[in-house]
Amino acid sequence: MGIEIRGINKNFGDFVALEDINLSIPSGQLTALLGPSGGGKSTLLRIIAGLETSDSGTIEIEGNDTTNVPAQKRNVGFVFQHYAAFKHMTVAKNVAFGLEIRKKPKDEVKRRVDELLRLVHLEQFSHRLPAQLSGGQRQRMALARALAIEPSVLLLDEPFGALDAKVRKELRNWLRRLHDEVHVTTVFVTHDQEEALEVSDSLVVINDGRIEQIGSPDDLYDRPASDFVLSFLGPVTRLGDHLIRPHDIDITRYEHAATARGRITRWTRVGFEIRLEVTPDDVLHPDPIQVVVTRSEAVALQLHEGDLVWLRPRAGVEELSR
């Protein structure tokens, strides 16, 4: 159940957008399609919605083969990056659109619209036009509009991509809580790994038209299947012969069994964390190593730029890659 994707291929001219995609998206979960821009994730989402056709392969939504069903009959809620608000309609009319198309009775439409506007905290804006709302408000309206038709799946295409950083964070927390309330099978596309890790139940990493890895946020972060997934999900650095995340490195000022030794050659403070660059003495591995420590750790260790330090993987950290 949920969404079954089998053998999807899609080319745009010579460009291979998707190559033999097989994926099962479980019911009731929030799944993120994560990957760099142009990797094919939006195309896959649009194929699920029926807004784009695949060259081959099949799509099943909740057990029904929808491969050849037109978009308007798939009962899929779609949210666009740039809101796609119906500019000539009020917020209430926007939300009511799908219900009016389905010729629902007037009082039912009104009741449902009120309910949804409350859900997205826009009840006092129902008579405004989209142009009179902020970006975040417009996107919440678009979400209410998509939810109004009680879709079997909800698809979001970079839903917070056009918003500023602060609103983006607020909205993704809010989306997570909303999903915990409505439990509709949700797939959202993003190129922001932090967003994907924070919000989703499971992640699908897509790159160059192929699926790199499928798994829970923990799986992907701790056990990446490839160097691509490893480096895409967060910063990495090379310590000795292994790739490791900069915050998984133990740093001391006293000699002990260490993987590398060197001087702190760069010191960048970003909020509560301090990003260091340590240039090792090791002639075999001369590349600078990135290390991240918190400000309180740095104070406790009395670290300063130019200090000689010893580095080793933090205890319990799995070695990520050869």
Add this chain to the structure above:
Amino acid sequence: MDDSPTKDTVNLKLSPEPTKRLGKGLRRGPGEGGVRPSRGAGTYFRRLLVITYLFLLIIWPVSLVVQKTFDGGLGNLQTALSDPVVTGALQLTVIVALWAVAINTIFGVGISLLLVRYDFPGRGVLSALIDLPLSVSPVVVGLALLLAYGGTNGTFGPALESAGLQVAFATPGIIMATAFVSLPLVIREIVPVLQEIGTEQEQAARSLGAGPAQTFRRITLPSIKWALIYGVVLSLARALGEFGAVKIVSGNVALQTQTATLVVEQKYQDFEQGSAYATSFLLALIAVAALVVVTFLRPKDDTDGD
């Protein structure tokens, strides 16, 4: 760290963007842009230049027509309106204009959608062809239509005539000529608006269950409404005033195929200037009235969005 689950910062705050441009004012003064540079002598000079130019070219000559029409009170208008040649021509003009506008509206919207929403070989050529009626002299248009649809030796004329449809020297020919010359006006108004609104709203409508017809009626049409109305009014004005193409195609037979513009010419040459002025005045009045109505109806800012 923000871990308080009750803190809903998304919640209930008033629109951070101040509600903007709600007014439906029609003023489009120089102050529209907000900051207004101090006016020097140069500004006044430029303004004077423009006004003088417009006055000499448009305002003064047109006002002379109005003045001449009402020289002897309402006499000229009364004479003209009691002349069956004039009233018949006005009637024909209105019928022809309405037909031409109706045809151009339907095909204009269709061709615009085709040009903007679909990619096909020859799109560039089609786009260029649509401007042809604006660049080719209407007289040439009239001649071309005669060659194609002339009753005796036109390409299609004899066949159509034997089927009972006379095109040349009859109302259908006049309508064709008028539709031809006013074809681009609707399209050139709609195309930029269609390009600007993009297809996302239409895709959203489709995903919400709307079929193609519903999407067009509920989403596309309201979005292009004002551009369409403006294009229609411009076509109407152009259709009412068409002279060259109609003169050749119609045969200019009084009481049968003579339109209002042709009457103006004939009356003027027949030394019935009073009637000529009055008819001109009526033609100008309809066109100006249509433009004024649209200008007043049109919201100042109807495409405000992102």
